[in-house]
Amino acid sequence: MINVVFFGTPRIALKSLEYLYNSKNINIVGIVTQPDKPVGRGHKMTFPPLKEFGLTNNIPVFQPKSIRKEPEVISALKNLAPDFFVTFAFGQILSQEVLDIPKYETINLHASLLPKYRGANPIQRAIINGDTKTGICTMITELGLDSGDICLKLPIKISEDMTCIDLFEEISEKSPELLEQTILGLVDGSIKPVAQALDGITQAPKMTKEEAKIDWKQSAGDIHNLVRGIYNMPSAYFYHNDKLIKVSKTKVIEHDKRHQNYGTVDKCTKEGVEVNCGRGTLILVTVKPEGKGEMSARDWFNGLK
DSSP: OEEEEEEEOSGGGHHHHHHHHTOTTEEEEEEEOOOOEEETTTTEEEOOHHHHHHHHTTOOEEOOSOGGGOHHHHHHHHHTOOSEEEEESOOSOOOHHHHTSSSSEEEEEESSSTTTTBSSOHHHHHHHTTOSEEEEEEEEOOSSTTOSOEEEEEEEEOOTTOOHHHHHHHHHHHHHHHHHHHHHHHHHTOOOOBOOOSSSOOBOOOOOHHHHBOOTTSBHHHHHHHHHHTTTTTOEEEEETTEEEEEEEEEEEEEEEEOSSTTSEEEEOSSOEEEEOSEEEEEEEEEEETTSOOEEHHHHHHHHO
């Protein structure tokens, strides 16, 4: 059996952990995840999904605030004698001391086709930029930001109306087998990691609140990509009468016509509210006005009257 410590935090990593746990070739000897955090209006302290899995299956769980600064956690991980560390959206940077613990390597699952979209938000950035293809890859973790040698890659198509949630789910489904193949291939020597290309490097930093604000001077296609790229994470928005309006679903009905009166409503139909953009026309289909629940944009617009 190959001993693995799994590092991860959000639900996107859970299926990979479950898959490796059920593998006949792999033994999950530990889980490292982020500390519990308050959730919702009641600020109830909530476990990360991976912690729940670990407690249910009697797997040791570690929750360092900063693993680089917690020698007791590092010592405990050394005592587990792991063959591999596997990281998937863990959310902390590992020190060289931590990377040196496994017998073989620390393997990271990254949600892009590296060297494109290094950084924290590759899924959202790919959709926002209007890409029609992305993917996942396994890589050898080193101190640089997502710069390690590549083990395996798997392309994934991005459809015209795919949201970041849809893409998260597809990546969650396709990642587990790729991780297992990587671990087994590195052990038997069938996989030889390859250095990343030096050209084509792009970054995928975290989204800022200002980036999430809709700029109606942009094209209808660009705004549509923004809306689906940050769907509920945290959602694109605009202001109307000093109230913040989140936008959760849109549709492009015209791509090329230039509008000087961008940001104005052209008309309201059964399908939604048609808004003129710097280039093209966009239908607002679903919105979430400040202080209210999600509703059809048509109902919101008619309620303004």
